[in-house]
Amino acid sequence: MPLQDPANEPEAVQMIWFGEEMSQSAKTGLRELSLRFPNSKKELVVMPRSRPGEAGRQRRAELMAGYRTEAEQHGVEVVDVRGRTAQLAKAVEGKYTADTIKDIYNMEMSNHGYIAAKDLTQYLLRGTGTGLTLDLSHHHMTGEEWDAVQADPNFSEAVVAPVDFSTAELKIVDLSHGQDANYRHVLHAGYQALSEQHDEAGIDYQMMPHLDVFAMYTREGTPGQQVAQAAASQYIGYLAQMSQDEVRKGNVTFRPNDTSTRFRPETINLADNNLLAAKYNTQDPGRADIIGRMAVSALADGIHLVYGEAVTPPGGTSEDMPVINVRPEVMSDISMRAFQVGNSRVLPQLSLGKTNQGEWRTDATNDPGDLSRIRGERVTLVQAANLGVRQAAEMGFEGLNKPSRITYDVHRQARSEGGSPIRTPSPASSEEERMSQIAGGVANLQMPRTPSPEGSNATSKVSEQPRPPVHRAATSGWRAGLSIRNEGGVWGGARG
DSSP, X not given: OOOOOTTTSOSXXXXXXXXXXXXXXXXXXXXXXXHHSTTSEEEEEEEEOOOSHHHHHHHHHHHHHHHHHHHHTTTOEEEEGGGGHHHHGGGGTTTOOHHHHHHHHHHHHHTTOHHHHHHHHHHHHHTSSSEEEEETTEEEOOHHHHHHHHHSTTOOTGGGOOOOTXXXXXXXXXXXXXXXXXXXOTTOSSSSSOOXXXXXXXXXOXXXXXXXXXXXXXXXXSHHHHHHHHHHHHHHHHHHHHHHHHHHHTSEEEOTTOOTTOOOEEEEOOOTTOHHHHHHOTTOTTXXXXXXXXXXXXXXXXXXXXXXXXXXXXXXXXXSOOEEEOOHHHHHHHEEEOEEXXXXXXXXTTTEEEEOOOTTOOOOOSOTTOOTTOOSSEXXXXXXXHHHXXXXXXXXXXXXXXXXXSOOEEEOOOBOTTXXXXXXXXXXXXXXXXXXXXXXXXXXXXXXXXXXXXXXXXTOOGXXXXXXXXXXXXXXTBOHHHHOOOOOOOTTTOOO
16 A cells, blocks of 8 residues: 655545435545545544434434445545544533533534534544544546636645645635635624624724635644634634523523533524524524634634734734734645635645535525425425414414424435325415415424323314413524424533
């Protein structure tokens, strides 16, 4: 077997896939990355979505077997990240624990937060060892892509020079070619660029390149590893800060005896101003922005905490509050330039391109009752129930502010001879009438935790149950009453 080239091949390549079965493009990415780094130690880091009960265990076993079938043919070891939480927790030890990580994983995976779980895992992996972390939407850079990179106005020999893995301590992605394209105040404890307090105090934000995390390399024992550790702590800290804020508003409750190292929310309400709710609502229009900002802000904070220097703000005096600045030459040294070529972001320094598949994302919609985006052969009742949930909340039914403990997957397995799904024909009626029937049926559902005296009928009408009025309005910002399940749930008193 050829020996690893320490300059051109990283010691370890860790590819990430969380959720359900690997897509065809993910399988292609696995093969491409295996060919690109033939002599590196390669791992496929997975976290299959876990459901309760025997059926859930069987499904988990099936997914793991499928991952191994795909990975082993390319010499890639499969690692279930849930079994590594104790090791990953070393990246944030002293502040958070393995239980913290497990709780966050449970919450994310229960609510299709695969990207968020992946982002945190990347920082934890890079904070506990040497290697390159990638997701499976990467491919080997093509000749056509290389030609396009060379024709780009930002091209130079210096910015496409291959990464020397034998000396590099940190490499992250720069989407803006060194130009200031993003802003943040690194003294802010939250994921947003500025707080109202900063704005009222007249503290200006700082500009920086547009960073991303779809590829990241760190070397153990260097400041690069410290950046990943700081990013992981900041990321969890944002979640803690968000939780504290929502607890103070009365939007969220947590298990009363939990410490600041646990994240086990018990209730999340339908309030318009609930950011934690928006983060875990797959249909909230702001969800993707929150997840993306948390990841990028954590990375920016980590870089400034480790590589930053306190300097007088531009145009200021020694009496002004200093700002934390990273010198441009340092930022250039730790980053890799990404070139946009068609639908790919090409990293010539790694000879890789990333196709913007967005496979893990759940499309947002401004209307939580919109059923038009339901596709494929697996439809969740949560999606189909949106319209009914909204109407039920407007009618004042209580109980919609509690996370559900029930799996709402409805599988359509039967197929016709041509391979298309078999669906029971709807009775002849107008589209409006059918939607009204769906809304009425879902709004009348209740999920009793114990059988009622009349039996265990879970579809008895809500109208038959006396309920006190609840003043609450469902909005496009939240429908957590049905969508959140915490399989594991801090942070009324957590410290960011």
